Amino acid sequence: MTDFEDMLSEDDSALASSFDHAPLRLTVDLGAMADNWRDMAKRSGKARAAAVVKADAYGLGIEDAGQTFYRAGARDFFVATVSEGVTLRPYVPQARIFVLSGVWPGQEADVIGSDLVPVLASEEQLSHWTAVCAQGGEHPCALQVDTGFNRLGLTVDDALYLADDPCRPASFDPVLVLSHLACGDTPSAAMNRVQLESFQKVAAAYEGVESSLSASAGIFLGPEYHFDLTRPGIALYGGEAVNDAPNPMRPVATAEARIVMIREAGEGQTVSYGGTYQLKRASRLAIAAVGYADGYQRSLSGSGIPLREMGRGGAYGFVNGHKVPVAGRVTMDLTIFDVTDVPANAVRAGDYIELFGRNVPLDEVARSAGTIGYELLTSMGLRYERLVLEQA
Structure with missing residues (x-):
């Protein structure tokens, strides 16, 4: 009897029979997945650990992964798109779900109906969302700031200006400000320190708002990079987060x-x-x-x-x-x-x-x-x- 068969219940017998004869098969170990989240939560120290489940939980199934992390204790989740957030919501009923691509015209009903938190990453998104909230009532959002990646996010200068702008729309009230490391998987990279120092300025400007800088790799850089919330992704699924270092995660x-x-x-x-x-x-x-x-x-x-x-x-x-x-x-x-x-x-x-x-x-x-x-x-x-x- 194989290790896999040892772990099956009687209810799984029909599935196992199909699995036993499939040309291609993929085994997903949710116990290992949960252990990996708990490991990253521990490594996050005083910060809370979220769970990144975008791209169908890195190809392994957003429904199963969402439930697994939720049962393990995760209460913050990150998806890439609104549709992913809508799919995830029933499996994580009391969690916050952040949508990394933000929100665009026509998606407002899904965002509000599924209680998603759009991550606003540009002046256009910011303008659109504040108008939606001004008309339809307050709804939480997050703000992404580019600290050197040159991908999504307001510039540091624009984010700092917005923090102190007396004309800032009252409907803009972020619950999280975040950025993303370009070289977190290379601990010796000078870019990590440059981005950290830039983000520290932004986090300080948004006093009282939670902040997040580190995905899986950044967590291994140490407490200085953890802020209030970490965002482990690939490590949860057993992948390497740091180059040229032993991988401590369980294979999933x-x-x-x-x-x-x-x-x-x-x-x-x-x-x-x-x-x-x-x-x-x-x-x-x-x-x-x-x-x-x-x-x-x-x-x-x-x-x-x-x-x-x-x-x-x-x-x-x-x-x-x-x-x-x-x-x-x-x-x-x-x-x-x-x-x-x-x-x-x-x-x-x-x-x-x-x-x-x-x-x-x-x-x-x-x-x-x-x-x-x-x-x-x-x-x-x-x-x-x-x-x-x-x-x-």
Whole structure:
């Protein structure tokens, strides 16, 4: 019996049966997710920890993630869009939900009806929202300030001016002022201190209003960066938050692909499109039911792409206790793994190769693709059969 089966209840049996035979499957461990939130809440010290659940909770399911974090104690949530906030609301009934993209004409009813807090990031949004509140009554908002990222937010000078403006609309009454670090995942970056000092001025100008600067990476920079509210995201889902440092978070997602067939190929033969991967010995190849249509990116290929030509190693999977490298190019629906070093009686068609999870760290796979764990999680396609492991 597998570890996954041990954790299933009788009510899950039908789902488990479907899961057991799916070409692609994704296991989401809500217990690990909750533990990761509690870990980040502890690291946040005196600050409260929110939960960032945008992009369908980084691809893992906003409904399940929202409930999980809410039960663990989170009372502040961040989404990217109004529609995400509307979806989340029933699962976090007493929480504040901040919408990072703010509000635009036509979205007011959803914002107010679902009691969302728009994060105003421009003069246009500020003007629109104050007019809405002046006409329809007060409703909370937040203000985003750009401290060096050059993305969303008022400039520091404009935010400071607004704080002291005697003509500031009475309907503008933010409950939170926030900014975002550009280099938080690199603790030695001088930019972190520059942004911190800029944001300290803004936070001081908005006396009595809560402030927030740090997402996952910023939390690891220490108490000076925590302010009143932190915004952990990728760390909650098991991803690395800080470059070149051990990852203390528990893995949450495990992706697996079923082996469709195993074939034998001779020395000197080539593998996959372009014939760029030439076998140096007689080999056994496992053909797995996953490809770039499923978010297993072409850049993970074992050969025939610029990253491999630059000397960077390709991805590997894990099957029955063995690491197995990707052979040749990843294709739309199929990927070939070299299982020559796995004993013949230890791997067969129908077995599953772990793509990332407990044995293949998410961010190691991401580095092989020349990207980050965020992108792998949020790029998974619709063909994964999902199994959600409930909290113990």
